[in-house]
Amino acid sequence: MYLGIDIGTSGVKAVLVNDAGAVIATAARELALSHPAPLWSEQDPDAWVEGAIGAVDDLASHHPREVARVAGIGLSGQMHGATLLGEDGRPLRPAILWNDGRSQAECTMLERRCPSLHAIAGNLAMPGFTAPKLFWVARHEPETFKRVAKVLLPKAYVRYRLTGEMVEDMSDASGTLWLDVGERRWSALLLHATGLDLHHMPRLAEGSAVSAVLAPEYAQRWGMAKNVVVAGGAGDNAASAIGLGAIAPGDAFLSLGTSGVVFRVTDRFAPAPASAVHAFCHALPGLWHQMGVMLSAAASLAWLSGVMETPAAALLAPLGERVAGPSPIKFLPYLDGERTPHNDAAASGAFVGLRGATGRSQIVQAVLEGVAFAARDNLAALSAASGPVAELDLVGGGSRSPLWAQICADVLGIPVHRVEEGEVGAALGAARLGRLAATGEAPAAVCTRPRRLASFAPRASVTAAYDEAYRRWRALYPALKEPL
Numbered sequence: 001m002y003l004g005i006d007i008g009t010s011g012v013k014a015v016l017v018n019d020a021g022a023v024i025a026t027a028a029r030e031l032a033l034s035h036p037a038p039l040w041s042e043q044d045p046d047a048w049v050e051g052a053i054g055a056v057d058d059l060a061s062h063h064p065r066e067v068a069r070v071a072g073i074g075l076s077g078q079m080h081g082a083t084l085l086g087e088d089g090r091p092l093r094p095a096i097l098w099n100d101g102r103s104q105a106e107c108t109m110l111e112r113r114c115p116s117l118h119a120i121a122g123n124l125a126m127p128g129f130t131a132p133k134l135f136w137v138a139r140h141e142p143e144t145f146k147r148v149a150k151v152l153l154p155k156a157y158v159r160y161r162l163t164g165e166m167v168e169d170m171s172d173a174s175g176t177l178w179l180d181v182g183e184r185r186w187s188a189l190l191l192h193a194t195g196l197d198l199h200h201m202p203r204l205a206e207g208s209a210v211s212a213v214l215a216p217e218y219a220q221r222w223g224m225a226k227n228v229v230v231a232g233g234a235g236d237n238a239a240s241a242i243g244l245g246a247i248a249p250g251d252a253f254l255s256l257g258t259s260g261v262v263f264r265v266t267d268r269f270a271p272a273p274a275s276a277v278h279a280f281c282h283a284l285p286g287l288w289h290q291m292g293v294m295l296s297a298a299a300s301l302a303w304l305s306g307v308m309e310t311p312a313a314a315l316l317a318p319l320g321e322r323v324a325g326p327s328p329i330k331f332l333p334y335l336d337g338e339r340t341p342h343n344d345a346a347a348s349g350a351f352v353g354l355r356g357a358t359g360r361s362q363i364v365q366a367v368l369e370g371v372a373f374a375a376r377d378n379l380a381a382l383s384a385a386s387g388p389v390a391e392l393d394l395v396g397g398g399s400r401s402p403l404w405a406q407i408c409a410d411v412l413g414i415p416v417h418r419v420e421e422g423e424v425g426a427a428l429g430a431a432r433l434g435r436l437a438a439t440g441e442a443p444a445a446v447c448t449r450p451r452r453l454a455s456f457a458p459r460a461s462v463t464a465a466y467d468e469a470y471r472r473w474r475a476l477y478p479a480l481k482e483p484l
Helices: 045-062 064-068 104-113 117-121 130-140 142-146 154-163 170-176 188-193 216-221 236-243 298-308 312-319 360-386 402-412 422-439 460-474 476-481
Strands: 002-007 011-017 023-030 072-077 083-085 150-152 167-169 203-205 210-213 229-231 252-256 260-266 278-281 288-294 330-332 350-352 392-395 416-419 452-456
Touching (some): 002 045, 023 045, 045 216, 072 236, 083 154, 117 188, 130 142, 130 170, 150 154, 167 210, 170 203, 170 236, 170 278, 236 252, 288 360, 298 312, 298 360, 312 360, 312 402, 330 476, 350 476, 360 460, 402 416, 402 460
Parallel strands (some): 167 203
Antiparallel strands (some): 002 011, 210 229, 260 288, 278 288, 416 452
C-alpha cells in the first residue's frame, strides 16, 4: 500500500493506493485563505499539517488494515509558498502563497540585481515565485527577515513536521527562483540576490528518491511499520503529471484546478521566459517540463458561485453538456492577476458585453469560456516555445464537467480527454512517487496512463465562431489595461 498527500490551496487530499495501482480510498480536509490586504494571499502553515494529519486519520479510521500496510508516502503541494521558519523550526509569520501579488516591485529589483536570473532559473521573476516574496519581507518586515533560519515550501513544511527532516524536491524547488534548474542544485548567486545563503535552504532530493522516514509517533498513530519511507515528492503539477503517466517528452495535460496549467514534458531544460512560460525540473531524474500558468481557473467558477450564492453544479446544469456557440459575454479570468502570457500581478477580471437582456447562463458560460481562452493563450505560448501540442488530458476539479471539457476542446482546437482519477491526480502522483521510493521500481512500470473516461473533439460547427470569439477576447486585456 502507498499513501499520497496533496497540500492544495483550498484543501488537503489524501489517497490510499494498492499494489495494483488503484485508488481504494480518499479523504480530504478544507483549508482557509486569508487576504489581509489588496493582492495579498496568505495561509497558516500549521493548517496544512493539521489537514494532512486529519485526512490520514480518516483513512486510518475507515481502512486500518490497509493503512497499516503502507510502505511509502509521497507528498505533493501548492508551489511557491514562502514558509519562513525561525531557529526553533516554527513559522515566523503566515505563509505567502503562490497567488500573492504584492512583490511586483521586488521582481523588477531582483532582475536588475541578477541579470543572469533568466538563464539560471529559466523563468521570469514573478510575484508568485518564492524569491521575490523574501525580498519583500526583507524590505517591509526587516525584523522578521533577520530571524529567518530556513525557507520551506508548503509540502516541505508538512514533511518536516511528519519526519523531522527539511527536504525539497527538484520540481517544487524550481519554482523558487533559487534553483539552477538545468543543473538541479541551489544557486548561491540567486540566493545572494535576495540576501540569503545555502544554509537557508533545505537539502534537495529527486521526487522518486527517499527523502526521510515517517516519525515514530505518526507511524504508531496510524498503525504503520517503523520504516515507512517518504519520497521527495513533487510540486502539484509535476505530481499530477506522474499521476497521469506523463513521463515521456511531449506528454501534455491541462489542469483546471484552483489555478490552471498547460503542462508539457521535455527531455532537457528548455526555458522560454520571454513568453512567461515556466521551465522546471520534472519529478523524475533527467526530465524537465514547461508550463503555462493561469492564476484563476476553477477559482473563477468558485468565485461566481459565491457571488451568486448558488452551487457551481446548479449554475452549470441549465447549460447541459454542450453549447451551440460562444456566449455574447466575454470574461477575463484575471481575478488574482495573471502569469502566462502577461506576467501581470495587477491584471484584473472583467465582464464585457453585458446588456439588460443578459441572463445568468450567458454569464456562467462566459466564465467557462474565459478560462478556456486563457488556456489557449497558454497553449500558444508553449507551442511557440517548442512546437505544437496535439492533444491534452484534462485534470483538476474542472475535469468533472463534460460541458467545460467540450468548451475547452472547441476553444483549443485539439482533442481533450477526461481521464479516470482526474480529480485526485496530484495525490495519486504523490502516492506513485512514494511507491518508487519504497520499491526502486522503474518509473514506466508504475507511472502508467489512466483510463480515458471520455474524449471531446473540437466541433467543426463552432470552430470558426470560437476562433473569432478568441480574437475579440484577446483584444480586451490590452484595452482594459489602459487607465480609465
